[in-house]
Amino acid sequence: MSVRTLEIDGKAVTGVAGQSIFSVAWDNGIHIPRLCHVGGVSDVGACRLCMVEVEGQRKLVAACMTPVEEGMVIRTNTEQLLAHRRLIVELLFAERNHICAVCVVNGACELQDLAASLGIDHVRLRYRFPTLSVDTSHERFGLDHNRCVLCSRCIRVCDEVEGAHTWDFSGRGVNSLLISDLGEAWGESESCTSCGKCVQVCPTGALFAKGKMVSEMRKDRRFLKYIVTAREKHEWVR
Amino acid sequence: MTFEDLLEQQAKEIARQQGLRERIYCCTAAGCVSSGADAIKKAIDEEIKARGVGAEVECCGTGCMGLCSKGPLVRTQSDGTIYAAVTPEDAGALVAGQGANLLADRKLDPQADFFIKQEKIVLANSGTVDPERLSDYIAAGGYQALARAVMELTPQQVIEEVKRSGLRGRGGAGYSTGLKWELVAKQPVDTKYVVCNADEGDPGAFMDRSILEGDPHRVLEGMAIAGYAVGAQQGYIYVRGEYGLAIQRLQAAIKQAERERLLGSRIFEDNFQFRIDLRIGAGAFVCGEETALIASIEGKRGQPRQRPPYPPESGLWGKPTLLNNVETFGNIAPIVAKGGDWFATIGTPTSKGTKVFALAGKIENTGLIEVPMGTSLRTIVFEIGGGIPEGRAFKAAQTGGPSGGCIPPQFLDIPVDYESLHKIGSIMGSGGLIVMDDTSCMVDVARFFMDFCMDESCGKCIPCRAGTVQMHDILQRITKGEANENDVALLEQLAKLLRETSLCGLGQTAPNPVMSTLNYFSGEYEAHIRDHRCPAGHCVLPAAASSNREVQA
Incomplete structure (x- = not known):
């Protein structure tokens, strides 16, 4: 395994060839904001929150999709990057109906945490207030489209880890919608194994366990790593 | 044969x-x-x-x-x-x-400017051969370039010829075609693909459509030469489903060429084999983006993916893939037949050859033209295009579709090539050229293109999916007299966000029509916002009483 040495936010760090900027930064205590990345499944580079500056490159790069190279000088926290991140999170809040006060994951939501850490106290954009449905047809779980940020974590974990590929998107652009199977109600899905992995990786309250009240739902953030470590290293460690 | x-x-x-x-x-x-x-x-x-x-x-x-x-x-x-x-x-x-x-x-x-100021390479056969008869194309010298490539030249020599020609991608980005071919040829992999991007989708653009409808064999020949040069045995033409006639003529042309063994196995009795199949698009503009197009051919949802890796390294089914536009392939046979040096004599130092433009909008001679690179916009609009109808004034020319910009009258004399257009905030694009007169409202033009991008965004990345919606919302409010100065500042911030962080070209270039109109026609934005007036008389605005109304979020 060949080693790559580079600099992130002024700190000299090392990674191995093929490792992403995001992962090397994380290993060194530099936590770049992200919403679509989740350890254990493939990356898609969709949320654009982890965009960073690489010296000598004209364009910003997505840290989760860019492998480290020898001698890279990376900045993850410039004013411009923070401004972009703030606007991206504001875009999400304006896109659907994220009403924290009545959300099951209030207090433990990745979108909420992002907003807090970026210092977002108001949204400059006009809220769209779309009319979206809630699918509670599954006996144990529910899907609230109002909270969905279309990060596709559930799609990837269901496809790559569970192997069911129950989830996918229908429609395009702002009309994209998470669907189970070919648009059937989740409870009627023939491919769903009711494993609940999608619920745990969902960064918001879009996928939730039934029976939870406001602020009661807590997601197991480490379960995926547990499964993936077991699969890859045959070690059952939490 | x-x-x-x-x-x-x-x-x-x-x-x-x-x-x-x-x-x-x-x-x-x-x-x-x-x-x-x-x-x-x-x-x-x-x-x-x-x-x-x-x-x-x-x-x-x-x-x-x-x-x-x-x-x-x-x-x-x-x-x-x-x-x-x-x-x-x-x-x-x-x-x-x-x-x-x-x-x-x-x-x-025949001596009218429309005819004599043009120079036809790609469209040379368009209008003079029957696209449904192979013998017509052969009579015009068709497939002789392929014969020369296969029988006389090595793949490397073909690539050299294309490199010498200076041909750049006609899909809009203008990457050197020869270099791209070389990249694919260099990959040490047996299976490679040649893909023709015929998913033309810019509003008002019909260049590729006309080439496919008028001279389908030219594109097939170009692709076969490309296949020989890069070492591919299979080609795909990804053509949009709306182009029924083009699809029909391509299907017929492929059959004819296969029957005469100009496609298939042992072409010109050589060991070279090359097949071409059609793939029909299902109506998504984003599938013109190369990685989304590849995903679509693979049967997946037509969404772009992160580059690198670029298709020459890892494209269709993970194999090295040469992806060129219809017009680019249309240039190949003449280049191989007459030599790259001949081609390089046409055009400007950095942009060689000719470019096909689809003239549309407020222009006398609506239609399809081909001019040498470097021809001025004035020549295109006023001489070839015959000027603006009803004696109205020229206001702007829009090139590059939803990824391009609006060019104001002060730049009418710039030579039309990749660099010059980029310098003034527009792009060459695939060749759509929409002319606007003084009755066109530039804010509304920006709104129209943003509406298009919003509708065509695939939804994968947040800046493009949610950002185009917000930009469209602001532009719409400006045209209705419901916006204030803060909205323009927000519009500019959103534009920067989309440009710098979107995943693919659609989102990265979606702000271009807005930014170029803000640059050159800022007065029109101000008139809408401050005076509730549309200088072009196009937008219907309420009286100024409601100005600066804060919109409650």
């Missing part, structure tokens, strides 16, 4: 055509068909039959003759005259050879 067979077929077809008293070319491209060309062709065919002159007069359909706004167009081979606005009733006169007398009022002047 051997090379000798090809030459023999060419000689035979030329002799046959020369033996005719008259060959009547009836434009059967989309533009003329929509104004009734099919009925004209049928009337002429019936007239020939009725008069029993089938042995001396022949009528054939052709691709676009260019001057779409004057269609349906018909050209008589004997004197080369093009007649405009032909009707089925004119069939008798044309078959009898009386066109020059009876249709004199509709004769187009």
Whole structure:
């Protein structure tokens, strides 16, 4: 395994060839904001929150999709990057109906945490207030489209880890919608194994366990790593 | 087929055509068909039959003759005259050879700027060969470039020729075609693909459509040469589903070429084999983006993915893939036949050859033109295009579709090439050129293109999916007189976000129409916001009483 040495936010760090900027930064205590990345499944580079500056490159790069190279000088926290991140999170809040006060994951939501850490106290954009449905047809779980940020974590974990590929998107652009199977109600899905992995990786309250009240739902953030470590290293460690 | 067979077929077809008293070319491209060309062709065919002159007069359909706004167009081979606005009733006169007398009022002047200021390479056959007959293409020298490549040149020599020509991608980005070919050729992998991007989707653009409808064999030949050069045995043409006629003609052309062994195995008795299949798009603009196009061919959801890796390294099914636009492939056969040096004499130092433009909007001569790179916008709009109708004033030219910008009158004299257009905030794009006069509201133009991008965003990345919606919302409010100065500041921030963080070209360039109109027509934005007035008289705004109304979020 060949080693790559580079600099992130002024700190000299090392990674191995093929490792992403995001992962090397994380290993060194530099936590770049992200919403679509989740350890254990493939990356898609969709949320654009982890965009960073690489010296000598004209364009910003997505840290989760860019492998480290020898001698890279990376900045993850410039004013411009923070401004972009703030606007991206504001875009999400304006896109659907994220009403924290009545959300099951209030207090433990990745979108909420992002907003807090970026210092977002108001949204400059006009809220769209779309009319979206809630699918509670599954006996144990529910899907609230109002909270969905279309990060596709559930799609990837269901496809790559569970192997069911129950989830996918229908429609395009702002009309994209998470669907189970070919648009059937989740409870009627023939491919769903009711494993609940999608619920745990969902960064918001879009996928939730039934029976939870406001602020009661807590997601197991480490379960995926547990499964993936077991699969890859045959070690059952939490 | 051997090379000798090809030459023999060419000689035979030329002799046959020369033996005719008259060959009547009836434009059967989309533009003329929509104004009734099919009925004209049928009337002429019936007239020939009725008069029993089938042995001396022949009528054939052709691709676009260019001057779409004057269609349906018909050209008589004997004197080369093009007649405009032909009707089925004119069939008798044309078959009898009386066109020059009876249709004199509709004769187009061959010395008009529209014809003499153009230079045709890609469209050389368009309007002069029957796209449904392979023998017509062969008579025009078709497939001789492929024969030369396969029989005389090594793949490396073909690439050298393309590199020497200086040809750059005609899809809009302008990457060096030769370098791209070399990248694919260098990959040490057995299976490679050649893909033709015919998913033309810019509003007002119909260049690729016309090339495919008018000269499908040219594109097939270009792809086959590319296949030989990079070491691919399979090609795909990804053509948008809306182009029914282009699909039909491509399917027919592929069959003809396969029957004559110009495609398939042992082409020109060499060990080179190359097949081409069609893939039909299902109506998504984003599938013109190369990685989304590849995903679509693979049967997946048409969404772009992160680059690198670029398709020359890892494309279709993870294999090295050469992806070029229709017009780029259309240039290949002439380059191989006449040499890269010949091609490099045309155009500007950095942009070689010609460019096909689709003229649309407020312009006298709506239609399809091909001009050398470096021709000024003034020549295109006022000489070839015939200027603005009804004596109105030129306000802007929009190039590059939803990824491009609006060019104001002060830049009418810049040479049209990749660099110059980029410098003034627009792009070459694929060749759509929409002309606007003083009745066009530039804010509304920006809103229109943002509406298009919003509708066509795939939804994968947040800046493009949610950002285009917000930009459109602000632009719409400006046109309705409901916006304030803060909204413009927000619009600019959103534009920067989309440019710098979007995943693919669609989102990265979606702000271009907004930014170029903000740059050159900021007064119009101000008039809408401050005075509640649309200088072009296009937008309906309420009285200024409600100005600065804060919109509650």
